[in-house]
Amino acid sequence: MELLTVLQVLDSTVRLSTPLLLACLAGLFSERAGIFDIGLEGKMLAAAFFSAAIAAVTGSVWIGLGAGITASVALSLLHGLASITFRGNQLISGVAINFLAAGMTVLIAQTWFQQGGRTPALIGGGRFNGVVLPGAEALRDVPVIGPIYYELISGHSILVYAAFACVPLTWWVLYRTRFGLRLRAVGENPEAVDTAGISVTRLRFAAVVICGLLCGIAGAYLATALQAGFVQDMTAGRGFIALAALIFAKWRPWHALYATLLFGFLQAIALRNQNLDLGFVTLPAQAMDALPYILTVVILAGFVGKAVPPRAGGQPYVKER
Amino acid sequence: MERMPKWADVVLIPLISLLLAAVISAIVILAIGEDPINAVQLMVKGALGSTYGWGYTLYYATNFMFTGLAVAVAFHARLFNIGGEGQAMLGGLGVALVCLYLPWPHWSLALIAAALGAGLFGAAWAFLPAILQAKRGSHIVITTIMFNFIAAAFLNYLLVGALKPRGAMDPSTARFPEATNLPSLHDILAPLGIGFSKAAPANIAFLVGVLACVLVWLLIWRTRLGYEIRAFGHSEPAALYAGISPTKITVVTMMISGALAGMMAINNVMGEAERLVLNATEGAGFIGIAVALMGRSHPFGVFLAAILFGFLYQGGAELSLWTNIPRELIIVIQALVILFTGALDNMVRLPLERMFMAFRRMGA
Numbered sequence: 062m063e064l065l066t067v068l069q070v071l072d073s074t075v076r077l078s079t080p081l082l083l084a085c086l087a088g089l090f091s092e093r094a095g096i097f098d099i100g101l102e103g104k105m106l107a108a109a110f111f112s113a114a115i116a117a118v119t120g121s122v123w124i125g126l127g128a129g130i131t132a133s134v135a136l137s138l139l140h141g142l143a144s145i146t147f148r149g150n151q152l153i154s155g156v157a158i159n160f161l162a163a164g165m166t167v168l169i170a171q172t173w174f175q176q177g178g179r180t181p182a183l184i185g186g187g188r189f190n191g192v193v194l195p196g197a198e199a200l201r202d203v204p205v206i207g208p209i210y211y212e213l214i215s216g217h218s219i220l221v222y223a224a225f226a227c228v229p230l231t232w233w234v235l236y237r238t239r240f241g242l243r244l245r246a247v248g249e250n251p252e253a254v255d256t257a258g259i260s261v262t263r264l265r266f267a268a269v270v271i272c273g274l275l276c277g278i279a280g281a282y283l284a285t286a287l288q289a290g291f292v293q294d295m296t297a298g299r300g301f302i303a304l305a306a307l308i309f310a311k312w313r314p315w316h317a318l319y320a321t322l323l324f325g326f327l328q329a330i331a332l333r334n335q336n337l338d339l340g341f342v343t344l345p346a347q348a349m350d351a352l353p354y355i356l357t358v359v360i361l362a363g364f365v366g367k368a369v370p371p372r373a374g375g376q377p378y379v380k381e382r
Numbered sequence: 383m384e385r386m387p388k389w390a391d392v393v394l395i396p397l398i399s400l401l402l403a404a405v406i407s408a409i410v411i412l413a414i415g416e417d418p419i420n421a422v423q424l425m426v427k428g429a430l431g432s433t434y435g436w437g438y439t440l441y442y443a444t445n446f447m448f449t450g451l452a453v454a455v456a457f458h459a460r461l462f463n464i465g466g467e468g469q470a471m472l473g474g475l476g477v478a479l480v481c482l483y484l485p486w487p488h489w490s491l492a493l494i495a496a497a498l499g500a501g502l503f504g505a506a507w508a509f510l511p512a513i514l515q516a517k518r519g520s521h522i523v524i525t526t527i528m529f530n531f532i533a534a535a536f537l538n539y540l541l542v543g544a545l546k547p548r549g550a551m552d553p554s555t556a557r558f559p560e561a562t563n564l565p566s567l568h569d570i571l572a573p574l575g576i577g578f579s580k581a582a583p584a585n586i587a588f589l590v591g592v593l594a595c596v597l598v599w600l601l602i603w604r605t606r607l608g609y610e611i612r613a614f615g616h617s618e619p620a621a622l623y624a625g626i627s628p629t630k631i632t633v634v635t636m637m638i639s640g641a642l643a644g645m646m647a648i649n650n651v652m653g654e655a656e657r658l659v660l661n662a663t664e665g666a667g668f669i670g671i672a673v674a675l676m677g678r679s680h681p682f683g684v685f686l687a688a689i690l691f692g693f694l695y696q697g698g699a700e701l702s703l704w705t706n707i708p709r710e711l712i713i714v715i716q717a718l719v720i721l722f723t724g725a726l727d728n729m730v731r732l733p734l735e736r737m738f739m740a741f742r743r744m745g746a
Contacts, residue, residue: 147732160716305528
């Protein structure tokens with residue numbers, strides 16, 4: 062394969078990994094605090110719709126981003142209300158949120174725009190456009206480094222760079238701040254956190270809101286940067302791939318980056334070629350679709366290192382009296 | 383001491399949850415600019431006002447009965463099977479293989495074989511997540527979700543490849559032979575002198591679904607295995623102490639659950655489409671979650687909840703035909719039912735419990 066082809070595949074890997082990465086980090090905050098979240102998909106979908114809808118109406122993608130984040134955080138708070146305040150089943154709450162988003166987005170899209178459950182196509186300021194990094198044009202003709210810088214590193218939307226910056230940021234918050242220490246503690250042993258006089262409820266709500274924020278950016282990226290507008294069910298299982306990546310990464314930020322890059326790479330290949338010829342065997346495109354899930358099951362089965370979730374994950378905390 | 387009488391737990395809480403879901407749905411309809419009362423009238427007329435409407439309502443209800451029972455059986459062992467969708471897809475594959483590649487003299491024999499095939503394939507698809515949960519501690523919710531996606535990719539692969547007849551355009555199998563076509567409710571009721579719509583897809587699988595409800599009731603409350611499943615669901619350490627093997631119960635329960643979900647295919651694949659198409663399940667596996675929660679995991683509750691959701695599906699289709707309310711309203715209602723009966727259960731339950739306690743104090 063030529064360098065340019067390789068670069069194009071890697072370029073779309075970066076684009077396709079971005080929403081996965083944001084959603085994966087979102088899930089990381091929530092699950093590290095002991096709140097399982099299988100509603101990542103729904104939150105992304107809601108954010109995708111509201112960001113596209115508001116961007117289409119106002120013509121400003123930044124207002125759209127704000128609306129997307131608001132919608133996603135609202136669903137997060139609903140999840141928090143169900144699973145923290147009322148100590149309900151976190152998994153069932155996640156399922157409900159996924160359906161709520163799937164139904165509501167189309168319902169509102171149809172009512173507002175009457176275009177069969179989509180938003181109008183976004184143009185001009187209604188979209189996040191690629192950012193050309195300084196020197197990209199000048200370096201373009203330098204062999205090897207030039208194309209790599211121009212094609213692969215430069216030219217993405219601002220949200221892509223933000224997503225990648227979130228990885229070290231997440232690492233720093235989790236492992237180098239007091240808040241991060243408490244957040245991890247509340248996912249492992251909430252009793253200890255409570256004994257230290259820190260509110261378990263408040264910490265978990267904080268984690269859930271951060272989760273909503275990141276899912277909101279992920280959804281907005283889908284509708285206003287990766288594509289130009291919202292279509293029905295446009296997340297297409299990305300929330301679940303992110304969940305798979307989270308397990309694959311064993312709930313660690315840097316590994317989340319590697320996992321989402323791998324899964325994004327698989328999506329990029331499936332998008333480009335129908336089938337992948339490995340020389341000795343030809344993999345059908347459907348195998349590429351299924352591979353993230355199969356890998357996750359293998360990891361979960363503990364055959365390649367053991368994925369141990371946060372110990373208090375999924376259990377509501379009942380304060381002792 | 384029980385905090386409130388049993389009838390309140392079984393009847394009152396689901397009803398209040400349903401009411402809350404209905405109120406919010408009404409607000410949504412108002413926000414769209416339509417009249418909720420008119421909407422309900424349209425739904426009732428469209429779903430229950432004719433034998434054609436009933437035919438569709440019962441057809442959908444049959445799907446939901448199987449998937450609802452699947453989720454309910456797993457709930458009794460405190461296992462959350464989100465994989466009904468994938469298991470139902472594989473069930474469809476089982477039905478298709480039985481109908482296409484074996485010669486059948488009569489539909490009744492074909493139905494028995496197809497039900498077995500569907501159950502076997504569904505159970506097999508539930509087996510891996512179950513054994514991984516039991517032996518390796520892999521969270522069954524995550525693995526069953528993953529298996530849904532793997533099933534979708536697998537069926538996609540088969541339906542655009544090996545199973546598609548030569549020269550066909552759309553990704554589906556060939557039509558099943560005439561001899562495997564199931565009698566519709568029209569065919570069954572006609573000899574009894576009862577007129578029933580010929581166009582509606584409800585078929586004999588509905589009766590199989592009702593039979594499945596009865597059999598699951600017998601299994602859960604009248605057999606040793608059912609007792610073990612419930613004991614395991616109540617307390618794993620206690621079950622272990624009583625000599626019940628957690629591995630066995632997890633695997634057996636999940637396989638029964640998978641088989642039930644898979645058997646949905648005799649309704650939608652064999653009874654209605656009469657061939658296997660892409661995405662034949664249409665989310666029925668997930669509706670099973672709402673149905674099981676609504677029905678409080680009891681087969682009779684599941685039966686009623688399945689009929690209710692069948693009504694909502696058919697009514698919703700009619701609604702989108704005559705008004706500006708999109709069909710997706712049903713997904714919203716489904717989400718609200720899951721939310722209120724499942725996740726926000728305590729929001730309804732705690733005030734009620736307090737109320738009953740107060741009554742009791744006043745009475746004493």
